[in-house]
Amino acid sequence: MSSHPSALPVVVIGAGPVGLAAAAHLVGRDIEPLVLEAGPTAGSAVREWSHVRLFSTWAELVDPAAEKLLAPTGWTAPDGATCPTGGDWAERYLQPLADVLGGKVRTEARVTGVSRLSRDRVVDADREQQPFTVHVSYGDGTESRIMARAVIDASGTWNTPGPIGGDGLPALGERAAxxxxxxxxxxxxxxxxxxxxxxxxxxxxxxxxxxxxxxxxxxxxxxxxxxxxxxxxxxxxxxxxxxxxxxxxxxxxxxxxxxxxxxxxxxxxxxxxxxxxxxxxxxxxxxxxxxxxxxxxxxxxxxxxxLTGFRPELSFLDELRLGLDERLQSPVELAPLIDPNQHSCGTVYPHGVNELSHPEKDVYLVGMKSYGRAPTFLAMTGYEQVRSIAAAIAGDREAAERVELTLPETGVCGGAGLFDAPEAAQPAEGGGCCSTPATLRIDAPAPSASGGC
Missing domain, CATH: 3.50.50.60 (FAD/NAD(P)-binding domain)
Known part of the structure; x- marks a missing residue:
């Protein structure tokens, strides 16, 4: 093992759409990724809802850096105007992308813990100079510890659905039934x-x-x-x-x-x-x-x-210093943009490394996991996240803070989304709650509540 963290790979947790896109962007930056997937194949979670048709089109579901990796293999992009099922997405895009990445993707490799080498979360001394240690449990029962220069957690929320109890806990009798x-x-x-x-x-x-x-x-x-x-x-x-x-x-x-x-x-x-x-x-x-x-x-x-939403699994990140919102369990800078207590439209302007950074340097929660308990995540939002993060890891701060995405709007912009309070159901004076400026840098402040939709 090199003693210098920059010589180590970036560990990406999860071989779903955003995790594989992260790997593609890292490869494009000449940074070595190592994708660890708990399931038996790439896109294991997506395959579990293979029968469900996405509301995004193929043009919005293929990451540009991933397409660049796939092009030399003879891969042909599906009709960009059509909406695939989860099964289509996995078989026609995610699996071919994982195949191109080859040994950079390991399946049946479940991450059980992440920390700093010789530093638990309490220790300050030389913390940022230490590489990350990623503990992995494999399908054959073996375990390993992998050193990493950075960690991108794209493990999603699929395996932690919310219970049906109105207070966020399982209803009495829910487990018995x-x-x-x-x-x-x-x-x-x-x-x-x-x-x-x-x-x-x-x-x-x-x-x-x-x-x-x-x-x-x-x-x-x-x-x-x-x-x-x-x-x-x-x-x-x-x-x-x-x-x-x-x-x-x-x-x-x-x-x-x-x-x-x-x-x-x-x-x-x-x-x-x-x-x-x-x-x-x-x-x-x-x-x-x-x-x-x-x-x-x-x-x-x-x-x-x-079908009451999902929540992030955070236990294996417990030794890291994460800055998470107390409500949503999403990064604190991202939370105000997606908080359903404030708005219902699900539209958030493109964002990247600044909104997704934590007190623990070089750790990022991306994709659906970055939204914590908030709903309405789009794949292309995740692709923009990891493009920005890969640029930041490579030291290209200008690219990391440059917006390269325009998101489609939901057509809904109606105030608070969690409770049916009449006063919350109307847009604020001058427009709605989730306006997106025509031009916006990722490091710009969030749009105000009085901006126009």
């Missing part, structure tokens, strides 16, 4: 999964894109399977922004998701229950009864699909 509670959008093409929901009453808890997808899928099933019905449970009320931006969304497929969920309700395939925060899950024979914090009880359901 685990065989009838799912936290994923069901793949109704699978005969076994289809049989689980066909002709049954299912509660769908959540108000985001995943809930929209589940409602639309169950509505399609109900057209052919009598007795199939969904109960859509929202913790807040229904307002003008509930179903997203619709036709005003600059990502048409994203707008169409909300319209499909609205159609499921309008056509009688789903009933909406608002202001319902689950406290108890009670058994009623072979069925379940959901009880709210205010005492309301719903009619029995056969299945529950909890």
């Amino acid at each position: 685990a065989d009838r509670v799912s936290y994923r959008v069901p793949d109704l093409r699978d005969p076994a999964v289809r049989a689980r929901y066909a002709g049954r009453r299912t509660a769908v808890i959540g108000s985001g894109a995943s809930a929209f997808t589940a409602l639309a899928s169950l509505a399609d099933l109900a057209e052919n399977e009598p007795g199939t019905h969904a109960v859509w449970i929202l913790r807040r009320g229904i307002s003008g922004s509930t179903f997203g931006g619709g036709d005003a969304d600059q990502l048409p497929a994203r707008g169409a998701l909300g319209l499909a969920a609205k159609a499921a309700v309008d056509n009688g395939y789903a009933d909406a229950v608002t202001g319902f925060r689950t406290a108890h899950v009670e058994g009623d024979g072979d069925r379940l009864v959901l009880v709210a914090e205010d005492g309301r009880r719903l009619d029995p359901v056969d299945e529950v699909i909890g």
Whole structure:
């Protein structure tokens, strides 16, 4: 091992879209990456929702640096105007990219801890001069310790879904009902999964894109399977922004998701229950009864699909000095831009190394993990993050602070997104909450709440 950290690789945790993009940008900067993926293949998490169609098009899902690596192999980019499924994304882009990176990607390599060499989080002396130590557990039961000059955590949040309890904790009885509670959008093409929901009453808890997808899928099933019905449970009320931006969304497929969920309700395939925060899950024979914090009880359901968001797994980073927002568990400089207590549109201007830095130098949480508990993350946001970070690691500060991305707007800009307070449902005077200037440096201050949408 070289005694100088700059001679060591940059460890990237996770071989998903943003992790592999990080590796491509590092390679483009002549910096050696080492991607550690806990699953058996690249894009393991994406493959678990292979049946779900993305609302971004191929043109927005292929990172430019990755495409540059792929081009000499004869790889042909898919039609940029079409929206792939998760399975398409994994097979036609992520796996070929991992193959090009070759030995720079290790699968079945789970990171169990990250620290500084000979320094726990308490020790100050010469801390930044020490390389990182990354502890890894492999699928064959062996372990190793890898030295790194920097760490980019792109491990995502897929494996830590939020519980259905309204207080952020599992509802009483939720664990006991685990065989009838799912936290994923069901793949109704699978005969076994289809049989689980066909002709049954299912509660769908959540108000985001995943809930929209589940409602639309169950509505399609109900057209052919009598007795199939969904109960859509929202913790807040229904307002003008509930179903997203619709036709005003600059990502048409994203707008169409909300319209499909609205159609499921309008056509009688789903009933909406608002202001319902689950406290108890009670058994009623072979069925379940959901009880709210205010005492309301719903009619029995056969299945529950909890789609209440995700949260970051931070335990293996416990020896590092992270600067995380107390609400979202995202980097403190990024949090005000994505806090759903402040706005509901999900639009955040492009950002990079400045917003993603921590007190611990050269550690970065990127991709969905950088958003902590906040929703509505776009792949191209992650690609811009890692482009900026790779430039910073290479010492190119000008490139690190240069914006190279324009994001599509949601068509929704309606104030606070967590609670249905009437005064929060209207944009502030002069516009909405999430304006994006035409030209903006990454190190510029956040747009004010009175900026125009």
